[in-house]
Amino acid sequence: MDLSSIANNINYRYQQSSRMQIGGAVSGLDTQSIIEKLLEIESLPLQRLNDKYTQYTNLQKAYKKVSEKIREFYDYITNFSLQATLIPKTASSSATNVLTASAAPSALDGTYNIDVLTLATNSIFKSGKLGREIQATDTYASIDTRYTPVDNSTVKIKIGSQEQQITISHSDTINDIISKLQQAFTDLGVSANITFQDGKLKIESSKAFQISNVSGNFTFVFRLNDASLKQSGTTFTLESSGDIGVYSTFKTLSSLGISSDTTIKINEKEIALKTSDTLQSMIQKINNTVSDVYAKYDDKSGQVVLTSKTTGDNIISVEGDNTVLTSLKLDDVNSTFVLGQLAQVRVTFNGVTEELSSKSNTLTYNGLTLNLSALGSAIVTVGTDRDKIVERVKDFVNKWNEITDFLYTKLTEDKVRGKSEDQMSEDEKLQGLLKNDAFLRRIFDKFRSFLTTNVNGKTLGDLGISSGDTGRGFQNTMRGKITLDENRLRKFIDDNGPNAVWEFFGNTESYKGLAIQLKEYSWDLTKFNGEIDTVAGVNGRLEREKRILSKRMVTMMEYLQKKEQQLWAKYSALESALAKLQAQGAFMAQAFVQRK
Template sequence: MRIGGLASGIDTESIIRDMMKAHRIPLDKITQKKQYTQWQLDDYRSTNRDLRKSSDKLFDTVMKQSTYMKKNVSVSDEKAVSITAKGSTSDFSGTIEVKRLATQATLQSGVLKHGDEKITDAQAKTLQFKDMEIKKDQFMISGKDTLTITAPGKDAVDIEVLETDTIDSLLAKINEKSGVSAFFDSGTGKIAMSAKDSGKGIIKISSKTNLVENLKLNAPKPPDPDNPDALVPLFEPEGPRASYGADAKFTFNGLETTRPSNTFTINGFEVSLKQATTSPVTFSSSTDTDQVLDSVVEFVNDYNEMIEKLNSKIKEKQFKSFHPLSAEQKADMKEKEIELWEEKAMSGTLKGDPALSSMLNNLRSIMSASVNTTDKDGKSLDKEGKQITISLHDLGIETTSNYLDNGKLTINEDKLRAKISENPNAVYDLIGGKDNGIAQKYRTELQDAQKKITVKAGSSTTVNDNYALGRSMKSMDQQIERFERKLQMMEDRYWKQFTAMEKAFQRANDQSTQLMNSLGGM
């Protein structure tokens, strides 16, 4: 702690502070420049994130051919069959007649009793196999057993069964590990099983001991002679307890075929069979014009939003007299005053940026370009033998007449809808085409601008030395550090000088006192 002016009565601290203020002016300018550079860096990185999002969205939407090939499918009997487009690029029509739906294989046990009574829900949860009797037959599980289950379309699975297991715990293992869903119904006293997948086949169960017989899970020989490998019961069944799963059987455009499931895909269309039919069901697909139109409109709107935002940035006014505020300056201002001041101080950080300006100019040219395409019949040449081309103008998309819009686009939706209905492939060639499509060129411009901005502003994970603004900020940090050391040395020198002056004053005062005392003594 320094206290000056005790001898001289001079406010040393205020004098030195005022003197240092003048010396700090160059340092304040460097600090202000650093703050402005940080704002500029933040704006560049924010812009780069926006460009990356736009680039990714182009790739995921209008650059994909499926965007322009979305289909509506009409079916004459939707209660029997439903058909949904899942990526087909061509129209689709025909007939389908459902002979039989795919079904799951099922199996039911006989009635399970403990003693003479049906097993209850509580007993299914708590009664262990070692303590359970079914029709007075003691379960023969000593320590553990193995249950082998095979379901249609699945490999055999071995399930360990312990003498401490209950019906519920065994069924939980079956549900978890096998291709079978099983549950116990206390109303009937039976275990019911069904294959998790539909399709031809039967549930087969075997065990090392008599567990299958005691649980009455033997599948009786079915009446279907086409399935010779069915299990034969070891006791007289209480009626049919097993049913074979069946494949769906149908005639598709004259071809009789089967599928293990009622839902399947043919030629890019998902077909779901719901019930058998007595006559063919007709279906046909057509371009989903509304969906395609919405995608193109969104593409144009995103483009307009982007160029409006970027043009406002590169043309934003700079207020050179509004510098970043220091902490001392903010302390003397109201919150609203600070907000209004910094709004002007932060303005124009990207003004005239060459990378963004060049990209915007190139995009205007891209949006007015034509590309080669084919007509609705797939022909690439017109009647005069000239290559057929298409541009946004042909879709009803034009540049606005107001030059202040900086190349914004406007859409005639009726014209666009008609073109999509007439020839969606041509719309794809223009916007999404892999080689010369507008979106591909657009995305290339975005990526080039991103690279240039990254060279200038880096990214959140880039070391300062690897980009231009980072090197500038590092240099300013070094200048600030050197200047602060210099100012500290200067302040220390002032205090030494004023301290020496105070000591001189003190000596003079002491001498004066001594002289007065001497004269008074005379």
């Protein structure tokens, strides 16, 4: 007899006999069937215990579904009971380009005049320029701060369908290059003004043009490869995207004059630097080490820029060996530091003016949050959104009906008929298990009793919430179903003030509102070792019953296994005796034949 399915049900390690049993060889009896039928009768008590065990397991699952549904309601009612939910405020700004606003429930309704005097800014520390000052008299070959110039680079200038080429040699000065470019534009019949100032080559033309390398790397050296042609009126301008004397991010610290490995400190955080580090890897080390500063290398201006990650008057300190700081242009002589400023706002409300300051551009004033974006003035109007209160109470009614309908359905639904257990879904197996369940009935009745709760002299009926059964049957009342009269709710708000709904549902200093009471009861039901857990949890009543049943089932399975072995032993003995009797009969028959 295979008891493995029952054993799996109770997590019992069951091993079926591996011995091959063959019966009826002599007697002709179907020993296997006989023993199975006998054991089937013997196992009826075990089957009944297994059915009870399965029933308890399904009951646990059914209660778990109830617990999950009530926990969903608990999560909802927790948010519903907040002031922010039931006292929704609106805050509108007359100048959204200056500031936007939002209001907490504590913010007073009215008009606020806001003047944004200053915005909060970040502190910035900038090094001096890392690079060389390139003069118009310097040769093309000497401009090697970013690329190594290629001798005899050929450049093409194209205007419309016409083009001109010029060749730039190492010995050409920047002035010579300007003259060659100027001549090329003249040969193309276009007037152009070409200058070199502050490390940038600037070409202004009366017509749109293109400049590109035929050979060599002229446009890269003069940083024209990533520059864009701009038009202003009838003038077209192409200018170097950055100072051509600035070092690239791949410049090593040793090439900046730092002869040995060293350290620097930024905001008391030590950064270890190697001579083989590039400017790029140095920046990465700073960002990996210093949490309150963001570092970058501006390869347009050649400056190391340290920016505080938060706005306000934050100090950025840089310390280290003077020689190292001088080489990196982080010393006092070459660097500049601009302290971030605080945001300052003047607020006038009900004739009272106050000035506020903040490290950030988000400020709060008596429940009003201001998000600043520009200097200027704005009028902020704060009010309570009555329509949103109505919508949220309507949501509460829907959620309430959802939970009570679920509980009532579980109390009244019948079991699925006409299907075997193998044909049922999980939900169908659980259907009807809690019909008229005393524990679930107590939960449902407790929920329904909250409908008559008096909170500080008011009931749900005052808010326009009722069962809707007046003058008709009491089906809604029996099911705990409620309806909302929105007009009565609006009148309640008008008569009692915008905070009245929250004062009925929420947690005031004097008393607990209805939503708080519902929240606490839902928590008592669903928490660990709560009321449902004591029945259906891992240490609950049903689990204890299952442990008792499983012990009895194990004992019974062991008995059946022994019984099976005994039966096989008896029938084997029978077969053996019959075999001997058959042999004796054959011997005697043979003996009589020989005498004749």
